[in-house]
Amino acid sequence: MAIDRNITIDFELHERQRRIWNDPARFRVVAAGRRFGKSWLGCAMCFDVALHGGRAWWVAPSYPMSNVGWRGLAQIRAQLPGVGIDLRRGERSFAFPGGGEVRVKSADNPDSLRGEGLDFAVLDECAYMKPEAWTEALRPALSDRKGGALFISTPRGLNWFRDLWLLGQLPEQSEWRSWSFKTVDNPFIDPAEIEAARAILPSRVFRQEYEADFMEDAPGALWKRAWLDAGRVLQAPELKRIVVGVDPSASATGDACGIVVAGKDASGELYVLDDLTLQGSPETWARQVVAAYHKHKADNVIAEANQGGEMVTAVLRQVERNLPVKLVHATRGKATRAEPISAVYEQGRAHHVGDFAALEDELCQWEAGDASPNRLDALVWAATDLLQPAGVLVGKPRQAVTAR
Ligand SMILES: Nc1ncnc2c1ncn2[C@@H]1O[C@H](COP(=O)(O)OP(=O)(O)OP(=O)(O)O)[C@@H](O)[C@H]1O
Ligand SMILES: [Mg+2]
Numbered sequence: 001m002a003i004d005r006n007i008t009i010d011f012e013l014h015e016r017q018r019r020i021w022n023d024p025a026r027f028r029v030v031a032a033g034r035r036f037g038k039s040w041l042g043c044a045m046c047f048d049v050a051l052h053g054g055r056a057w058w059v060a061p062s063y064p065m066s067n068v069g070w071r072g073l074a075q076i077r078a079q080l081p082g083v084g085i086d087l088r089r090g091e092r093s094f095a096f097p098g099g100g101e102v103r104v105k106s107a108d109n110p111d112s113l114r115g116e117g118l119d120f121a122v123l124d125e126c127a128y129m130k131p132e133a134w135t136e137a138l139r140p141a142l143s144d145r146k147g148g149a150l151f152i153s154t155p156r157g158l159n160w161f162r163d164l165w166l167l168g169q170l171p172e173q174s175e176w177r178s179w180s181f182k183t184v185d186n187p188f189i190d191p192a193e194i195e196a197a198r199a200i201l202p203s204r205v206f207r208q209e210y211e212a213d214f215m216e217d218a219p220g221a222l223w224k225r226a227w228l229d230a231g232r233v234l235q236a237p238e239l240k241r242i243v244v245g246v247d248p249s250a251s252a253t254g255d256a257c258g259i260v261v262a263g264k265d266a267s268g269e270l271y272v273l274d275d276l277t278l279q280g281s282p283e284t285w286a287r288q289v290v291a292a293y294h295k296h297k298a299d300n301v302i303a304e305a306n307q308g309g310e311m312v313t314a315v316l317r318q319v320e321r322n323l324p325v326k327l328v329h330a331t332r333g334k335a336t337r338a339e340p341i342s343a344v345y346e347q348g349r350a351h352h353v354g355d356f357a358a359l360e361d362e363l364c365q366w367e368a369g370d371a372s373p374n375r376l377d378a379l380v381w382a383a384t385d386l387l388q389p390a391g392v393l394v395g396k397p398r399q400a401v402t403a404r
Contacts, residue, residue, distance in 0.1 A: 011044035011076070013037075016185045020150075021045065025177035029151040029168040031161070033183030033210040038152040042122035043072040045150055050100030051083070054119030055145075059138065061128040061355075063106045066092075069124055070104045113137035117144040127156035128357055134160075155214040156357075157225045157364060162214045183210040204365055220367035222335065222342035228360050231351040236271040239263035244292045245382025246303040247374045248312050249285065257285035258378030260359065261296045264386040270341075270350040275359040277375050282315040290319045301325045302385045304377065328381055335368045338376065341383045350383070 013021055017037050020028055021044070032038050046056040058073065060066035073094060077085045086095040092104040105113060107129040118141045123129065134149075142149065153161050168178025183194055198206050207213040217224050240263070247258035261274040276292045278285060293301055303312050305327035313325050330337065342363075344350050352360070359375040366373040 011048070013041065013044065014185075014187050016179075016181050017041045017044075020179060023177050025168070026146075026148045026175040027151070027164075027168070027177070028149070029161075029165045029176065029178035030181070031153065031155050031165050031178070031212045031214065032181040032185070033212045034154060035183050035186060035189050036181050036212075037186045037188070039068055039072050039124055042124055042150055042152055043069065043076050046073065046102045046120065046122055047076050047080075047094075049120040050085075050094065050096045050102045051098070053096070053098040053100045054147075055100065055116070056102045056120040056122070057105050057113075057118055057138075058102060058122050058124065059105045059107050059113065059126075059129075059133065060124050061106070061126070062108045065125060065128075066104050066106045069122075073102060073104065107133035107137075110137045114141070116141055117147075118142050119145050119147040121147065121149045123149065123151045123153075125153045126151050127153040127159060127161035128355070130355070131160040134164075154209055155212055156208075156361075158214060158216060159225060159229070165214070180212050182212055202365075202370065215365075217364045218367050221364050222338050222366070223345060223360075223363035225360070225364050227345045227348075227350075228352055228363070231345065231348060232355070233271075233351045233353055236263065236273060236351070236353045237265045239265055239271060241300075241386060242273070242296050242298040243382050243385050244289055244296070244298050244301045245378040245380070245385070246285075246289055246301060246312075247372075247377035247381065248282070248303060248315075249279070249374070250282075250308065255279075255372060256374045257288070258374030258376070259285065259289055259292055260375060260378040260382055261292050261298065262379065262382040262386060263296075268349070268387065270344055270383055270386060272350070272352045272356065272359075272379065275356040275375055275378075277358070277378065282311070283319070286315045286319045289316060290323060293320075293323065299324070300385070302381045303327055304330060304381055306330050326385065328385070333368070334372075334377065337384065338380045341380050341387075344383070344387060 014037060020030055046058050049056040058069040060069055084097045088095060094102045110133050113133060114137050121138045151164055165178045167173050168176040183189060184191060194210060204215060204218060208215050242263035245260045249255040249257040256277050256279040259276040262270060262272045264270055273296055276288055278288055289301055301323060303325055305312060309327045316323050316325055362373045362375045366376055
């Protein structure tokens with residue numbers, strides 16, 4: 001079917017989405033709360049470009065997150081049965097009769113984003129992407145066709161997404177425009193749901209996730225985003241010792257069990273390799289710990305014993321009889337334990353291999369007195385074990401008991 005290039009399809013946007021849609025700025029930046037309708041708007045804009053013969057990419061921070069875009073786009077296609085849009089699952093793309101195309105991509109490998117001239121790019125949840133995805137891959141790809149971009153995300157501290165958003169607030173930057181919307185601005189979301197979330201979430205989390213506030217690091221938090229970003233690497237060097245830190249949980253329905261894998265290199269620098277924290281029965285988390293131990297060829301499991309030390313060892317050994325487990329006891333307060341580790345980050349001697357969003361949020365937001373931070377605890381146990389014996393950490397030695 002030949003397609004009329006002047007086709008207009010009513011994508012049924014709500015009023016705030018339509019404001020963004022109608023704006024002529026080439027680069028549009030939207031900081032909005034959860035469920036505002038960011039992804040829906042991005043899908044509609046990609047389709048509009050492709051309906052007019054253009055090439056658009058939907059880019060998500062990771063492959064699993066890109067499925068949101070894939071499903072949203074497939075849903076819109078289903079609403080346009082007469083248009084003849086071909087869904088190409090293998091290529092994760094949609095081909096339009098007039099030559100237009102929409103492709104779904106993941107930014108965790110910026111190299112996969114190179115090499116094609118684009119008319120439009122949507123960067124969904126881009127506060128969770130590395131800035132290089134934009135600066136080195138997508139921005140150049142838009143150059144030959146003078147393409148545009150939509151940046152949509154919930155905020156994540158004062159990172160590069162905030163910088164782009166600020167650009168959009170400057171009147172002299174005529175190519176850029178930015179908006180900020182809250183979850184309640186989506187008329188399709190029941191306000192009672194939002195109030196229910198407000199009631200259970202820590203206020204900082206609610207402000208960031210539902211009110212789209214660009215939050216600075218919590219004033220009393222022991223880590224800063226800037227340290228995490230400065231130390232981030234794509235690959236770890238050869239590591240001398242690797243451990244799995246575990247902050248066990250006593251019940252299946254209570255706290256999550258913190259599981260963080262870290263190692264140190266020959267010069268004593270710290271590398272965080274994985275965050276496999278999960279909520280579940282002791283058997284479930286024990287399986288996860290053993291899987292983490294094998295996945296990273298770890299030397300030892302370091303588990304906090306305060307929640308019933310013998311139980312922790314017994315549960316782990318039920319999954320793997322000879323698992324090397326070292327139990328550690330919290331004799332000092334959480335913040336006191338964490339301080340020497342945060343100091344190692346501040347000195348630039350700690351590196352995250354990749355991006356661990358939930359762990360990093362916890363590090364930069366937990367303040368003494370908040371509910372127990374399971375990921376932070378697991379990291380602190382692992383890092384303390386790795387760094388203390390070499391005399392790298394200052395302060396009193398930790399009390400450790402090795403389970404026999
Ligand atoms: N214009 C619209 N018309 C009808 N429903 C809409 C519209 N925009 C969004 N929705 C609905 O609102 C909900 C949230 O939309 P969407 O997933 O796009 O939001 P989001 O801001 O990307 O959310 P998240 O923060 O979870 O990624 C979905 O159920 C979606 O179907
Ligand atoms: Mg979304």
